[in-house]
Amino acid sequence: MEQETINRIRKFTADRDWDQFHSPANLAKSISIEANELLECFQWDEEHYDINEVKEELADVLVYCRNMIDKLELDEDEIVNAKMDQNEKKYPVNKSKGRADKYNKL
Numbered sequence: 001m002e003q004e005t006i007n008r009i010r011k012f013t014a015d016r017d018w019d020q021f022h023s024p025a026n027l028a029k030s031i032s033i034e035a036n037e038l039l040e041c042f043q044w045d046e047e048h049y050d051i052n053e054v055k056e057e058l059a060d061v062l063v064y065c066r067n068m069i070d071k072l073e074l075d076e077d078e079i080v081n082a083k084m085d086q087n088e089k090k091y092p093v094n095k096s097k098g099r100a101d102k103y104n105k106l
Helices: 003-015 024-040 051-071 076-090
Strands: none
Touching: 003 051, 024 051
């Protein structure tokens, strides 16, 4: 996420004094709720969906994720790369390419 966008999210929250409501638990709940609203876009038809609704719900998920990163004082690149390191070990290309199996089933 670009720094300008991150700053805009932070300003939006600060201007409304909403940080007081952004406990890690509340943010985790909000991420889950918004992710389910994203899933709802595909509830009855996986091929014919409203891309604008998808973008709105996906943006809500990303904003809450950004707020949680800030609340926990985490580095986005650091945590994503640490997880990618784990994933690359669990899902080696020679075993997982073209397969959707969980790592313990490869």
